Every structure is written in structure tokens, then in C-alpha cells.
Amino acid sequence: MMSERGRFCAICGAMDEVLLENLCEICYKKEHPLEIELLKKLSIQICIDCGELRVLSTRIDPRAQEESLEELIREVVRSAVLSKFRSEDPYDVEFEDDIKNDKIMNYGVKEFKLRTKITLQPYEEFSPFEKNFITRLKMNRTICNDCSHYKSGYFEAILQVRADKRKLTDDELNRFENSINTMMKQYGDAKLSYILNMEVEPDGITAQVSTKLLASNLAREIQALTAGKLSLAYELKTTKRDGTEVYQNTYLVRLPEFSKGDVIEYEKDIWKLKAINDDQIRLESLTNHTERQIVRKRVENSAKKLNDFLFHREYMFVSAEGQTVVIMAMDNYENFDDNLERLPKNKEVGSTIKGFLLDDKNYYVE
Ligand SMILES: [Zn+2]
Numbered sequence: 534m535m536s537e538r539g540r541f542c543a544i545c546g547a548m549d550e551v552l553l554e555n556l557c558e559i560c561y562k563k564e565h566p567l568e569i570e571l572l573k574k575l576s577i578q579i580c581i582d583c584g585e586l587r588v589l590s591t592r593i594d595p596r597a598q599e600e601s602l603e604e605l606i607r608e609v610v611r612s613a614v615l616s617k618f619r620s621e622d623p624y625d626v627e628f629e630d631d632i633k634n635d636k637i638m639n640y641g642v643k644e645f646k647l648r649t650k651i652t653l654q655p656y657e658e659f660s661p662f663e664k665n666f667i668t669r670l671k672m673n674r675t676i677c678n679d680c681s682h683y684k685s686g687y688f689e690a691i692l693q694v695r696a697d698k699r700k701l702t703d704d705e706l707n708r709f710e711n712s713i714n715t716m717m718k719q720y721g722d723a724k725l726s727y728i729l730n731m732e733v734e735p736d737g738i739t740a741q742v743s744t745k746l747l748a749s750n751l752a753r754e755i756q757a758l759t760a761g762k763l764s765l766a767y768e769l770k771t772t773k774r775d776g777t778e779v780y781q782n783t784y785l786v787r788l789p790e791f792s793k794g795d796v797i798e799y800e801k802d803i804w805k806l807k808a809i810n811d812d813q814i815r816l817e818s819l820t821n822h823t824e825r826q827i828v829r830k831r832v833e834n835s836a837k838k839l840n841d842f843l844f845h846r847e848y849m850f851v852s853a854e855g856q857t858v859v860i861m862a863m864d865n866y867e868n869f870d871d872n873l874e875r876l877p878k879n880k881e882v883g884s885t886i887k888g889f890l891l892d893d894k895n896y897y898v899e
């Protein structure tokens with residue numbers, strides 16, 4: 534912009550001054566003050582449990598950040614100050630503060646100070662516009678909502694794992710517990726992601742879970758590991774004063790009665806359960822080792838589990854002549870004849886076979 538020396542200031546009439554938009558420097562600055570709301574005081578809410586910071590409407594979870602609390606506070610108060618400043622023109626800003634990491638959680642320290650210096654030069658022949666002010670950073674050490682939820686034992690949902698007509702096996706309990714722990718590690722310290730209480734017992738797993746979303750994710754994960762069915766039940770917990778009803782959700786994973794490896798009686802034959810999914814079961818006959826795929830419900834409705842009635846044994850395949858084989862029981866060295874088709878496929882003379890005795894009859898499994 535050209536200077537217009539020799540003319541009058543439109544407001545004060547001063548002559549021989551540098552004019553910008555027909556105004557001398559003093560009048561121009563009066564007409565165009567820096568638009569900033571000077572923050573004299575800023576309240577910093579910091580959770581003494583999790584360190585969550587709240588300044589104006591900004592919430593910061595320090596556990597999700599790499600910087601130190603000192604750096605985080607510095608960042609958030611600086612941007613709070615600048616959020617009150619509007620300028621079309623480029624400006625410089627300098628900050629200075631006395632925030633110290635080791636004083637942040639110190640109850641004796643009630644506040645820090647932040648000095649802000651904003652410089653703006655809209656016209657190079659004027660001296661710069663300057664604003665220089667101090668903001669008192671009031672420290673409020675509190676407990677945030679999420680932490681107070683946790684402390685008060687708040688939870689929205691229950692996760693249950695049960696099995697139909699049986700207890701859970703140690704293997705199942707271990708697998709589910711591990712997978713829950715692994716998932717919880719992935720959530721890390723994410724807000725409101727916690728399990729208040731988890732019981733792992735042969736009757737099943739019961740956990741109080743902070744949120745419905747978390748409980749539903751955990752339930753889905755366990756369901757994916759099994760042929761279990763997932764169901765959801767709502768229970769009215771309380772009615773708030775305004776009439777809103779608060780429900781507690783229970784996410785139940787129900788494991789099938791039968792699982793892989795079970796020995797069952799079905800349609801008068803003895804079978805080993807090879808695989809189970811949502812609606813099918815694959816069985817291997819221990820009479821001739823052929824396999825069948827059957828609708829799960831049919832098996833569940835009429836099969837009987839025999840696991841508890843088996844006397845487990847090891848055998849030696851001694852010799853074969855046509856369809857007749859000689860087998861020796863390894864526990865008492867007794868020899869007896871049997872039929873080749875009753876042995877697992879691909880067994881050769883000399884190999885050992887795992888199996889069991891049931892109602893005085895030997896069965897060869899693998
Ligand atoms: Zn003037």
C-alpha cells in the first residue's frame with residue numbers, strides 16, 4: 534500500500550503522518566484493535582486417577598498420548614488462549630509459563646502462570662501491534678466421570694459363558710480367559726473399557742463389563758472360537774427420576790452340549806465327534822470309521838455322551854490275516870481277534886492305537 538504523505542488523518546486531522554486507509558497510526562490502531570478476549574483465568578481439570586485433562590471444552594486422555602503431562606497441559610492451554618484470538622493478518626505469538634511436571638499433581642500448587650505476547654504488523658511503516666497478558670492456570674485436581682464410574686462399581690452389561698447340560702472343560706475355560714485378557718490388553722487403558730469382576734468357574738464365566746459395546750465384542754470373540762450361540766437379555770435395572778428406564782444387558786454365549794473329541798452314542802452306534810458348527814455335526818463311526826455330517830439339532834436331541842463311561846486303553850496292532858486282526862491290550866498283554874474295519878484307517882501291523890473299553894467291548898480311536 535502506498536503511503537499518502539501530505540494528507541490529513543480523517544479522524545484527528547494530523548498532518549505529515551504516514552496514513553493507512555486515511556488514518557494515522559494512533560487512530561488506525563484505535564479503529565482496529567486486536568480482537569482478542571484476554572483470558573485472565575483458565576481452569577484446568579485434571580483427574581488424579583487417570584490424568585484426563587479438561588480445559589474449556591477440550592478433553593485429553595494422556596494415556597493415549599506420548600507427551601508428558603507438562604507438555605500436554607502446555608499445548609492445551611496455549612490453544613485455549615489462541616482460540617479467543619481472531620486475526621486475518623499473520624501474527625507472531627510467544628508463550629512463557631512455569632508449568633512443571635513434578636508440580637502438576639502437587640496439591641500445594643494451586644496455579645501456574647502463562648504469559649502470552651501476540652505481535653501483529655498489518656502495515657510495515659507502523660510499529661507493530663502488541664498484546665501482552667498473563668493467564669492464571671487454576672489447577673483443579675478431581676476425579677473424572679469415567680473414573681468415578683469405575684470407583685462406584687458402575688457397569689452396563691454382564692458377559693456370561695455357559696454350556697448346555699454340562700460344565701465347561703478346563704481347556705475351554707483357559708482358552709476363553711486368555712482370549713478375554715488378550716482383548717482387554719488391546720483396549721489398553723481406553724476410556725470406560727474395564728471388567729469389574731470376572732468369575733471363571735466350571736459352571737461358566739461371569740463378568741461385569743463396563744459398557745454394552747465391550748461386552749458384546751467380548752461375547753462375539755468367544756462365540757467365534759466355539760460353536761456357541763449368542764443371545765442377549767435385557768433386565769430393567771432402575772428407573773431414573775425423569776422416567777427413563779435403565780436396562781442392564783446380559784450377553785450370553787451358550788456352548789453346545791457336545792464338543793469336538795466327545796464319544797457319543799447315536800442311532801445305536803458309537804461315534805467320535807470330529808467337528809461342530811452352528812448347525813452341523815461331523816461324526817466318525819467307531820464301528821467302521823466312516824464319517825457322517827448330520828444336522829446338529831438331530832444329534833443334540835437324541836445322542837448320549839459317553840465320555841464318563843470310557844476306560845481308556847492303548848493297544849498294539851499285532852498281526853493281520855484278511856479281515857481278521859490280532860490286537861494286544863497294553864495294560865494286561867491280553868491278545869484277542871477283531872475285525873480290520875474296526876481299526877482306524879492306515880494303521881499298520883506293529884503300530885500302537887489309542888482307544889477305550891466300553892461295556893466289555895474295545896473301540897479303536899486313533
Ligand atoms: Zn489520527
Ligand SMILES: [Zn+2]
Nearest residue numbers: 580583677680
Ligand atoms: Zn479419570
